[in-house]
Amino acid sequence: MRFASLTQLSPEAACNRLVTVDTERKLKLVEWLALIALIDERRDYRAAGYSSMSAFCMGRLHLTLDRSLRLIQVARVARRYPMAFEFLADGRLGLTTLSELAPALRVGNASELLEAAAHKTKEGIRRLLVDRAWAACGVVAAPSSLEARSEEPVAEHSEGREGSLSDLIAPASPDTSSAGYAPAHTGMTRRGRITPSAGGEYDVRLSITEDERAVLRRAEDLLGHAVPSGDLAEIYARAMKAYVAQLEKERFGAKRSASVATAVTKSRTPTREMRGFVEDRDGGQCTFIGPDGHRCEETRGLECDHIVPWCKGGPTTPSNLRLLCPVHNQFEAERELGKEYMQGRRESAERERALDPQATKAAHADEQRPEAGAVATGERHDDVCDALRALGYNETQAQRGARESKPGASLEDDVKAALAVLSRKCRHRGELMAKRKE
Ligand SMILES: [Zn+2]
Structure with missing residues (x-):
């Protein structure tokens, strides 16, 4: 499309053409948002080498963090209340106005509130919300914050940086603060702010x-x-x-010996020295690389992951370890062990936590201690799992029992140790359930 060709249009044709292009633009906007909602919901950004939807929007769409967060917010709202897409498609609401309305939308009011907000300006929507006493719920105090997220059924894919509310609110848009609203950091647990200044400082x-x-x-x-x-x-x-x-x-650890590169530990948990070596080697950054060569940029909350999984006999050696962010660690585990298996593990961990937070904490501490969860070899681990499954235990229980294996112990002793722990846990849980019923 050349500008010169447009100048040939008559005044009437120019106006009609603009209306047509605007209609197409709105439909494209809906498709754009629907794709953001889809990629966000399925967490497709993980395979592309990003640890969050906002990182993907910034890296691949070259949007600012603030715009990315707003878009994700609007996309999630539209996914939850699909009629919002219709409002965007015919122009009754725009991105800004829907984003303004988003924190106030609930299952019971969405349809009526969207209708009431149709064709209103940003200020008009703020007025509408104030008049309807949404202010009392604190909604208007921070219109651009993503407070509604906590209510949205998206918690399972809000890991990493995106999951931190303080991170979401920290880069609030300039218009939020200049509009005289409560400071963007209200309720933040993190104090302080770093902003780029002249001279690269x-x-x-x-x-x-x-x-x-x-x-x-x-x-x-x-x-x-x-x-x-x-x-x-x-x-x-x-x-x-x-x-x-x-x-x-x-x-x-204080210093690293030259032999750490070839070190082996019988525990699932790498030694401090080994972890330090992997951290240095991988440059303190998630090592996941997407198909187009994009390496995940996450540097926080990194975990030492077994390339060949521990439960498949992968050793704890620097060459079998890599740094992964929690999002990609989970993604790789799902790829390797299956989504259902990982889901089962998460659910059983949650059930355990709900039943007895203290015992789970202690068990977790045990897992972290190198000698406690040590298994002689991956092979032994699998043998114990097989034996437990044959006895009727499910996969999660079998994995848990197999963690009791001791280096040098016979298979029979390892199975006995696993059975002792599993029956103790069952008894303990039974007692708790009985107590609850009382
Ligand atoms: Zn990552």
Whole structure:
């Protein structure tokens, strides 16, 4: 389409053409949102190498974080209340106005509220919500926050960064704060903000308590000779360097021996040293790579994953370990072990937690301790699982029982140990259920 060819249109034809193009644009918008809702719901972004829908929108669609979050919010609302798509298609609502309305929509009011909001401006919708006393529910206080998410049935795919409400609200749009609403960080657990500034530097803005101020003053005093100017940026940089070094030491051990690259541990959990080696080798970033070569950029909450799964006999060695973010760890586990199996494991863990949070906590701590969950080999693990399944235990129970295997023990002893634990758990659960009934 050339601009010059449009200039040939008569005034009437130009107006008609604009209306046609606008109708097409709205239909395209609906398709665009429906695709966002679909990819978000099925978590298709994982296979493409992204840890969240917002990361995908930023990486592949080149949208800003704020716009991505708004779009995802609107897409989720439209998925939940499909009639919203009709309002978008015929222009009764736009992206901005639907986003404004989104936090107030509920199953019982969606249809009526959408009708009432039709053709209204952003301000008009705010007025509508205030008049209807939505303000009392705190909805208008933060119109662009994604508070409605907590009510949406999407919790299962809100892992990683996207799942953190503070992360969602932190990059609030400028118009939210300038419109005189409550500060975007209301209710955030995270304080402070980092924004890029001129010269490739960053502005760090923090509010600190009286006690924290006293600690900072103490640092200024102790650094009196090294940083006589009391330059806060330099003190901050020195403090962070020292703190990161301390955290790394705590997490990965003081120093790494040359043999760590070829080390083997009989436990499922890698040693601190091994984990440090993998962390260094993988550059502290999720190693999942999508089909187009995009490597997941997640650097938080990384987990050491067995490339050949532990339950399939994969050893705990640096060459069989890789860093994965929680989203891709789960994605790979589903690919390797099946979605149903993973779902079953999650459900049984949830049931256990609901029945007895304390016992589950203790069992989990056991799992983390290298020697407690140690199995001699993957083969033995499978043998114990087979034996337990033959005795009528389900897959989850078999896996749990097989964790009791001890290096060097006979198969019979391992099965006995598993049976002892499983029957104890069953008794314990029975007692709890009986107590609940009383
Ligand atoms: Zn990842």
